[in-house]
Amino acid sequence: xxxxxxxxxxxxxxxxxxxxxxxxxxxxxxxxxxxxxxxxxxxxxxxxxxxxxxxxxxxxxxxxxxxxxxxxxxxxxxxxxxxxxxxxxxxxxxxxxxxxxxxxxxxxxxxxxxxxxxxxxxxxxxxxxxxxxxxxxxxxxxxxxxxxxxxxxxxxxxxxxxxxxxxxxxxxxxxxxxxxxxxxxxxxxxxxxxxxxxxxxxxxxxxxxxxxxxxxxxxxxxxxxxxxxxxxxxxxxxxxxxxxxxxxxxxxxxx
Numbered sequence: 001x002x003x004x005x006x007x008x009x010x011x012x013x014x015x016x017x018x019x020x021x022x023x024x025x026x027x028x029x030x031x032x033x034x035x036x037x038x039x040x041x042x043x044x045x046x047x048x049x050x051x052x053x054x055x056x057x058x059x060x061x062x063x064x065x066x067x068x069x070x071x072x073x074x075x076x077x078x079x080x081x082x083x084x085x086x087x088x089x090x091x092x093x094x095x096x097x098x099x100x101x102x103x104x105x106x107x108x109x110x111x112x113x114x115x116x117x118x119x120x121x122x123x124x125x126x127x128x129x130x131x132x133x134x135x136x137x138x139x140x141x142x143x144x145x146x147x148x149x150x151x152x153x154x155x156x157x158x159x160x161x162x163x164x165x166x167x168x169x170x171x172x173x174x175x176x177x178x179x180x181x182x183x184x185x186x187x188x189x190x191x192x193x194x195x196x197x198x199x200x201x202x203x204x205x206x207x208x209x210x211x212x213x214x215x216x217x218x219x220x221x222x223x224x225x226x227x228x229x230x231x232x233x234x235x236x237x238x239x240x241x242x243x244x245x246x247x248x249x250x251x252x253x254x255x
Contacts, residue, residue, distance in 0.1 A: 065103060069094050069112035072136060076116060079135040080127055090119035093154070102153055106146065110138050114147040121158040126165040128203055130231045163188050166206035166230070173229040174221055176210060183213035187244075196247065200240070203230050208240035 031039045031047065039047065073087050094115040097103060103111050113136035120127045129147070133140040151158065164185060171181045187209045207230040214221045227237045 065098055065108060066095070068108065069115070072109060072112045073116060076113070076132065076135040080131055082116070082120070082125060082127065083123075086116075086119045086123045086125050089122055090116040093118050093122075093150070093156075096154055097150060100153055102149060106149070107138070107142060109136060110142050110146040111150065112136070113138055113143050114150045117143070117147055118150060118156060118158060121161065122156075124161075124165070126161055126169060128231055161202045163192075163202040163205040163209070166203050167210060170206055170210055170226060170229050174210075174225050176214065176221060177217070177219060180210070180213045180217045180219050183217060184209045187213060191244070191247075194247070196243070201232070201236070204232050204236050204240050206230065207232060207237045208244055211237065211241060212244060 029051075031044050070091065073090055076082065077084075077087050090112075094112055097111055097115060113132050116136075117127065117129060117132045119125075120132075129140055129143055133143045136143070150156070167181060167184050167188065170176075171184070184206075188205065191205070191209065207226050211221065211223055211226050213219075214226075223234050223237050223241075227234045230237070
């Protein structure tokens, strides 16, 4: 029991999403001991030195660079309903980027957003580059470029999103029925088995199969509504539909 108490600590849990990882210190300004008695001269000098080192450790350059990134993570987490484990992973990736000095000469906000997008990929949380860019108030092209720098220098091996991860999201936003949604899942499974989805934008594939499933089930949903929910253009979804309807022998000329 005594050994357990010796190793225990109070306060919040360890978290990479906090600049001090939740292991903070706070040395008061009063030079008194636990019993309220004044400290001796030698002990007062020791405490003063500890206060100085404590302040220096809190104002290190890596901490100054980390705090704004953690603020961005928290803001985007609220906007996009991103789970806490993804934020933890994003903080871990961003800390690695700081250690590798990848933020030097680059937009730190873009690097933070790129770390968060990489974390979403790592944790199978479907969020697009457009989602992160809009929530982080940066251009998608800048985010994409920074993301390539991040994965190239940190040698991250992230698998692409599966189109099925976006079908539920789009169908819920547009108000598509469960029957049509199941048809889209069956269609995307067949597409994956054939291999024609390789190299295609998973969001555009999800939008295309949802529209085709709507056509097959007689559900009136426009390409414009589905494309808007997916964050892609109607031209993109139309191009995907053009190739898929031949494969499934579907007439889908309408909007």
